[in-house]
Amino acid sequence: MRRLLASAVAITAGMTAFAHAQEKTVVEFGYTYSYLFDVTFQKILPKFQAENPDIEIRVRSAYKDYEDGTNTILREAVSGNLPDVSVQGLNRQALLVEKGIAKSLEPFISKEADFAKDGYHKAMLDLGTSNGSVYGLPFAVSLPVGYYNMDLMAKAGVTNPAELPKTWDEVVDLCAKMQDAGIKTPMFWTWNITGNWFLQSLMWTQNEPLLKADKINLDSAAGLKSLETMNKLFRGCAMPNYSFSDAQKAFAAGQIAMYYTSTSELGAVERSKGDWKLVTHEFPGLEASGPVGLPAGGNAAMLVSASKDPKKLEAAWKWLKFITSGEGAADVARTTGYMPPNKAANEIILADFYKQNPNKETAVRELPLLREWQPYPGANGLAITQVLYDGIESIVSGEATDMPTLQQDLQDEVNDLMPKK
Amino acid sequence: MTTASVSSARAGLLFVAPAVILMAGVLLLPIIAVAVLSLTDYSLGSPEFNWVGFENYGKIFSQSRYQGMIQATLTYVLVVTPLSIGLGLGAALLINSLRWGGAFYKTVYFLPVMATLMAMSIVWSFTLHPTLGIVNQSLASLCNVEAMQYWGWFHRSCEQGFPLWLGDRNYAIWTVCFVGIWQGFGFNMVLYLAGLTSVPSELYQAAEIDGASSPWERFRLVTWPTLWPTTVFVVTITAIRSFQVFDVVHGFYDQGAGPSRSAYVILVAMYEKGVKENLIGIGAAIAVLYLTFVLILAFVQKSVAAKREQVA
Numbered sequence: 001m002r003r004l005l006a007s008a009v010a011i012t013a014g015m016t017a018f019a020h021a022q023e024k025t026v027v028e029f030g031y032t033y034s035y036l037f038d039v040t041f042q043k044i045l046p047k048f049q050a051e052n053p054d055i056e057i058r059v060r061s062a063y064k065d066y067e068d069g070t071n072t073i074l075r076e077a078v079s080g081n082l083p084d085v086s087v088q089g090l091n092r093q094a095l096l097v098e099k100g101i102a103k104s105l106e107p108f109i110s111k112e113a114d115f116a117k118d119g120y121h122k123a124m125l126d127l128g129t130s131n132g133s134v135y136g137l138p139f140a141v142s143l144p145v146g147y148y149n150m151d152l153m154a155k156a157g158v159t160n161p162a163e164l165p166k167t168w169d170e171v172v173d174l175c176a177k178m179q180d181a182g183i184k185t186p187m188f189w190t191w192n193i194t195g196n197w198f199l200q201s202l203m204w205t206q207n208e209p210l211l212k213a214d215k216i217n218l219d220s221a222a223g224l225k226s227l228e229t230m231n232k233l234f235r236g237c238a239m240p241n242y243s244f245s246d247a248q249k250a251f252a253a254g255q256i257a258m259y260y261t262s263t264s265e266l267g268a269v270e271r272s273k274g275d276w277k278l279v280t281h282e283f284p285g286l287e288a289s290g291p292v293g294l295p296a297g298g299n300a301a302m303l304v305s306a307s308k309d310p311k312k313l314e315a316a317w318k319w320l321k322f323i324t325s326g327e328g329a330a331d332v333a334r335t336t337g338y339m340p341p342n343k344a345a346n347e348i349i350l351a352d353f354y355k356q357n358p359n360k361e362t363a364v365r366e367l368p369l370l371r372e373w374q375p376y377p378g379a380n381g382l383a384i385t386q387v388l389y390d391g392i393e394s395i396v397s398g399e400a401t402d403m404p405t406l407q408q409d410l411q412d413e414v415n416d417l418m419p420k421k
Numbered sequence: 422m423t424t425a426s427v428s429s430a431r432a433g434l435l436f437v438a439p440a441v442i443l444m445a446g447v448l449l450l451p452i453i454a455v456a457v458l459s460l461t462d463y464s465l466g467s468p469e470f471n472w473v474g475f476e477n478y479g480k481i482f483s484q485s486r487y488q489g490m491i492q493a494t495l496t497y498v499l500v501v502t503p504l505s506i507g508l509g510l511g512a513a514l515l516i517n518s519l520r521w522g523g524a525f526y527k528t529v530y531f532l533p534v535m536a537t538l539m540a541m542s543i544v545w546s547f548t549l550h551p552t553l554g555i556v557n558q559s560l561a562s563l564c565n566v567e568a569m570q571y572w573g574w575f576h577r578s579c580e581q582g583f584p585l586w587l588g589d590r591n592y593a594i595w596t597v598c599f600v601g602i603w604q605g606f607g608f609n610m611v612l613y614l615a616g617l618t619s620v621p622s623e624l625y626q627a628a629e630i631d632g633a634s635s636p637w638e639r640f641r642l643v644t645w646p647t648l649w650p651t652t653v654f655v656v657t658i659t660a661i662r663s664f665q666v667f668d669v670v671h672g673f674y675d676q677g678a679g680p681s682r683s684a685y686v687i688l689v690a691m692y693e694k695g696v697k698e699n700l701i702g703i704g705a706a707i708a709v710l711y712l713t714f715v716l717i718l719a720f721v722q723k724s725v726a727a728k729r730e731q732v733a
Binding site for chain 1: 462464465467546550551552553582585587588589590674676677680681682693694696697698699700
């Protein structure tokens with residue numbers, strides 16, 4: 001017993017000495033959506049640790065969603081316990097830059113010898129660029145795609161992926177056929193994705209941004225076309241006012257034939273779906289040639305450290321770079337439906353992976369269409385998101401029937417909330 | 422004043438000081454801070470703010486969004502309060518009249534009270550799923566029954582699908598009310614059961630001798646008046662709890678506040694503005710409005726209870 005005690009004391013003493021000898025640099029880290037990304041970080045962390053034994057990554061509890069992530073950072077900034085690196089929604093980056101919480105990455109990038117060669121290409125970097133300098137490196141990027149239940153599609157005579165709809169008009173026609181065949185909910189269009197992502201996707205489809213010169217661009221011809229396309233889709237397909245998760249359950253259960261949502265849901269859908277054939281295909285457009293552009297969804301890693309210690313900042317940059325490039329980025333694709341925002345990871349490391357997982361490749365084919373997921377400026381940014389959400393819901397519920405009136409109402413209400421010059 | 426009484430007064434002050442300081446620190450100061458913030462346009466994380474006077478309150482009473490909030494809140498309070506009190510009283514009277522098995526019913530009716538509402542809202546949203554939920558599946562299985570087809574609503578639903586209890590603006594607030602009543606009436610039942618034990622049985626005998634032969638007469642003449650103090654308390658508590666409704670709505674609709682904002686109750690509005698959208702100024706104004714509602718209720722209860730005592 002005494003010997004056991006003695007050796008225990010000796011081991012403890014030894015460990016303390018070891019710990020002191022290896023003073024590790026601690027990097028505090030926070031990310032969003034634990035149900036999607038826990039698996040990803042379980043893969044990345046050991047790899048990073050093996051390469052950088054002198055850095056310890058301390059993971060904070062995950063943010064529930066992008067809004068929660070932004071709010072958490074804002075509160076932490078007020079109370080003075082910011083993490084060092086934080087993963088934030090692509091459309092929420094500007095807010096953190098505006099409030100002076102996010103740090104510019106330019107000083108670190110300028111020290112890197114071949115940054116472009118590491119696979120960061122311009123379109124991706126643009127997503128995190130504000131006033132000419134880079135503040136965020138995209139970590140996981142998504143695009144809207146079409147999900148099809150081929151068993152149900154067969155009832156409308158579509159059996160070959162090449163025959164899947166290319167325009168929203170074709171979708172409405174298919175809906176009519178399916179309703180005749182007894183399918184009650186032929187289609188669901190996830191208008192309720194955060195940040196009015198699907199409204200922005202219809203705008204970019206016509207090559208128009210939702211925000212133009214600090215003004216909401218809904219009163220344009222493209223704005224009206226977007227609202228009318230939604231109205232036509234929702235009415236023509238008798239789309240019910242499902243919540244996001246109700247729709248996912250119904251699609252997994254094989255009750256919905258055509259389901260339009262983000263490629264990021266692919267992992268979750270594949271895990272939960274019943275016994276039917278799933279095929280993903282390019283997002284339809286207004287013309288047969290498809291959309292001209294689509295908004296990038298997903299999130300970016302930002303440096304939000306309040307520390308002045310260069311050693312700590314250097315360690316934070318190493319981690320930030322690791323998760324957004326090479327093997328770290330490749331693990332994003334392997335574990336989720338997201339794409340790594342990194343050319344090198346997509347084209348070299350993952351070439352075989354996409355051959356084996358064609359459903360995950362759909363979004364990669366759409367990459368040339370990638371456009372900005374526009375944030376709304378000012379303190380009312382999140383309130384504007386809610387106003388547009390409510391407006392689109394009134395189309396879904398059938399409350400709004402006259403699109404030009406709705407267009408004008410939304411235009412006025414949003415402009416009211418925009419920052420006054 | 423003698424030195425002795427001065428020092429004892431000082432000692433008295435020292436004794437109450439901890440309680441007073443705590444009350445000021447955790448109750449009064451935060452309320453004052455909220456009241457002050459409600460006069461600004463502060464948004465979280467901003468370095469500065471402006472004084473806007475009563476503009477935030479003006480918005481609450483003029484914009485349609487907040488009129489909807491007041492309408493939803495009042496609908497909920499005015500439906501849930503009377504129904505959950507009525508059901509609670511009814512259940513208590515029935516259980517009280519049982520010779521055996523009362524404990525079983527008490528437990529069953531009290532179970533929803535003990536459940537966490539947030540978890541229950543998740544369970545309810547599974548149950549009420551438009552096509553996969555047990556409610557609509559059970560209803561659909563009755564479509565083969567001939568007799569049910571005479572009910573117009575049922576017949577239509579069989580053909581077009583049963584309602585989206587949570588996603589249709591004609592049903593949403595009523596579904597939320599239903600869950601509120603389901604969850605709350607067991608609590609009122611327990612309060613009434615406690616009240617019923619204090620009704621002396623001699624009174625019933627006396628009433629019977631005086632000619633009150635029917636159960637309804639006995640209830641009207643004996644039970645109801647004796648239960649009056651309990652009722653005043655139950656009404657206040659239930660009304661305040663109904664104003665507090667938040668978790669069900671938040672659990673059902675974590676993005677909006679029900680279809681066409683039909684379930685935009687006051688605490689959801691406060692959370693949406695103050696916490697989700699970081700607009701602390703307007704959020705604080707809603708909080709002050711909420712506090713006023715609750716204070717009015719408390720004062721009404723106090724004056725009603727006091728009047729009754731004078732009559733008695």
